[in-house]
Amino acid sequence: MEKNITQLHDITPSEFQESLIRHFEFRLKEILERLDNNSKDKLLTREQTAEMLSISLGTLWSWTRKGILISYRIGNKVMYKQHEVYESLVRINHSKTSHNG
Template sequence: METKLIQVRDVTLEELAEAVSEKLMTKIRLYMNQADESKDHDTYLTREEAAQYLSISLGTLWSWTKKGLFKSRRLGNKIYYLKADLKNAIQTI
């Protein structure tokens, strides 16, 4: 393991603590975003939830699905959308 020497000068303890805290919060946010993305892989949304997620009407959702912009899945007589598919489609659009 490699060791490094860090010298801190002209910095108050509060400034150092603030800098460390900001860096740590950035890493935590990045980790939380990655965790959210992995959850989206298997999260199914109903038509209503998908429309709300996309901030569009049910009619628009139906129209865009029919045009092939979104992929829907049918389970029995219900229609679901995979959240990861919606995110990918939005990024493509």
């Protein structure tokens, strides 16, 4: 396997991190803006939400319990609104930005 090495000059590690966070926040906001009203209210199962976030069901439950994500009970099913999951990602990234500054 060939390794590629990338060197950055004239930027501190924290400046690079801030730049990455700003980029991801911008991309997430773009995704939210592209969602039309029909897909904004799309409901996701626990499994779909965990898969979308690439996390385990245990982590999903923990994030829900901590209030990071909002869940809705419909009968005996727990569901998540797709646009609220995306908005939570923006909030998570924003809070990391303010704690590292």
